[in-house]
Amino acid sequence: MSTPWKLNTHSNLATRKPRGPTLLKDVWKLSPGKTIDVSFNSRNQSIEKEGRKLTSFLGIVARTLELTPLNIDDWRNFDNEQKKKLVNFVRKKFSFPKSGEAFVLKSLGKKWKDYKCEIKGEYMSKYKTKDSLLKNRPNRRPRDQWSGLVSYWLSDKAKRRTQANRNNRANQKMPHTRGSKSIATLMHEQSGYVRGLGLGPTPSVLWGSKSSVENIVVEDSSNEVVQRSLQPLPVVGLSKPSPYSPVIQLSHSFSKPLK
Structure with missing residues (x-):
């Protein structure tokens, strides 16, 4: 009960x-x-x-x-x-x-x-x-x-x-989270571009201001793409720490750096 x-x-x-x-x-x-x-x-x-x-x-x-x-x-x-x-x-x-x-x-x-x-x-x-x-x-x-x-x-x-x-x-890197909207719907509703996910989502929609994925439901084939895009990659061309380096490491596939 x-x-x-x-x-x-x-x-x-x-x-x-x-x-x-x-x-x-x-x-x-x-x-x-x-x-x-x-x-x-x-x-x-x-x-x-x-x-x-x-x-x-x-x-x-x-x-x-x-x-x-x-x-x-x-x-x-x-x-x-x-x-x-x-x-x-x-x-x-x-x-x-x-x-x-x-x-x-x-x-x-x-x-x-x-x-x-x-x-x-x-x-x-x-x-x-x-x-x-x-x-x-x-x-x-x-x-x-x-x-x-x-x-x-x-x-x-x-x-x-x-x-x-x-x-x-x-071995799962990113768990499924709560929410009623799929990645496809979020992509359709939001503006911006993230390489690998196409037109639609912005970095703040996908990860939030603190790299949160709390409001996203990862479904079906989208899960693999999002997990792959979240993998940290070495930052190339930075000789010293940059205030943007955490963002670059997490969202290396953005076509434009965040301002």
């Missing part, structure tokens, strides 16, 4: 009530034939508030077991016909270009995978044996899907993949 905000008088810290599931009632209640137009940037990424709504909707689809069953071990094992049905289902509520289909499927795949990881983290920490996992099947999970999912969790293939994911997280 979730707990409401509670003020700690000793530390002045608050415990926040967890956010509930996204419902998007306005999307589900759209009249037949009416859709939400979604804009995409030159990289075929959804942008603006309609793009954020599309992304949230894809999260709901990824959790709908009738559409995206849990007992398939890898997103790549969904056949093309299944993926085509998913795209057509999304098109009933959203209008987007043909070139945007790849984004829809990639986003669905990531959200489906994240959902499976979320369930695994919740149940594998409580129940350590196959029998106990099967006995404590969640009410909303079909028996056949749950049985297949549990069998996969306990397989050698899944254990190897889990270890590989742990290693990848340990």
Whole structure:
């Protein structure tokens, strides 16, 4: 049971009530034939508030077991016909270009995978044996899907993949952070230029005045680019310390120095 905000008088810290599931009632209640137009940037990424709504909707689809069953071990094992049905289902509520289909499927795949990881983290920490996992099947999970999912969790293939994911997280340079806007949307809304990310973001938007990334959500392919651009490089041509050297080291790919 979730707990409401509670003020700690000793530390002045608050415990926040967890956010509930996204419902998007306005999307589900759209009249037949009416859709939400979604804009995409030159990289075929959804942008603006309609793009954020599309992304949230894809999260709901990824959790709908009738559409995206849990007992398939890898997103790549969904056949093309299944993926085509998913795209057509999304098109009933959203209008987007043909070139945007790849984004829809990639986003669905990531959200489906994240959902499976979320369930695994919740149940594998409580129940350590196959029998106990099967006995404590969640009410909303079909028996056949749950049985297949549990069998996969306990397989050698899944254990190897889990270890590989742990290693990848340990080597991650920049963690994902909170916020509702993707890099694509921020790039679209802001002016400026950062080499490697194209037109859109300014240094202060990406890193803030204190090199903060608190307001940025790094998603999908953008994550690798941003992490690469954050890698410190040796400063060439500076014979003595410069007041700009920390900026140059962090954001060496800017086309113009900051003033």
